[in-house]
Amino acid sequence: MLKILGTTGDVTTCDCCLRADLKKTVVVRNLDSCEVRLYGVDCAAKILGRRGVAVARAARVADGAREFAVFTRIGVEVRRFARGTRAYVEAALKAEASPASWYVAAAQGGAA
Numbered sequence: 001m002l003k004i005l006g007t008t009g010d011v012t013t014c015d016c017c018l019r020a021d022l023k024k025t026v027v028v029r030n031l032d033s034c035e036v037r038l039y040g041v042d043c044a045a046k047i048l049g050r051r052g053v054a055v056a057r058a059a060r061v062a063d064g065a066r067e068f069a070v071f072t073r074i075g076v077e078v079r080r081f082a083r084g085t086r087a088y089v090e091a092a093l094k095a096e097a098s099p100a101s102w103y104v105a106a107a108q109g110g111a112a
Helices: 039-046 052-094 099-107
Strands: 001-009 026-031 037-040
Touching: 001 039, 001 052, 026 039, 026 052, 037 039, 039 052
Parallel strands: none
Antiparallel strands: 001 026, 026 037
16 A cells, blocks of 8 residues: 655655656655655556546645644644743742742742
């Protein structure tokens, strides 16, 4: 069984017909052997038994899903950083000592 993982512009040679002047290639993974191959849209369509337009659309959807996953991971890191910053600011507002003690208090969970 084959799955379209997306597209890449890093490798512009089709593994099927060896054409080398492609703008980008479709990344296809064989789920049985875990082998990844790079095909042009036409060759990927032949191998998958689909029309070229359907293959190009599926590759764009896979690219979008990958970008969404990256931005979701970035969002998680930003929220984690914001929580740490919030603890730092809360500790700074509670404490009347030096900024070094604010940092120590924030690192200990906000207890001054």
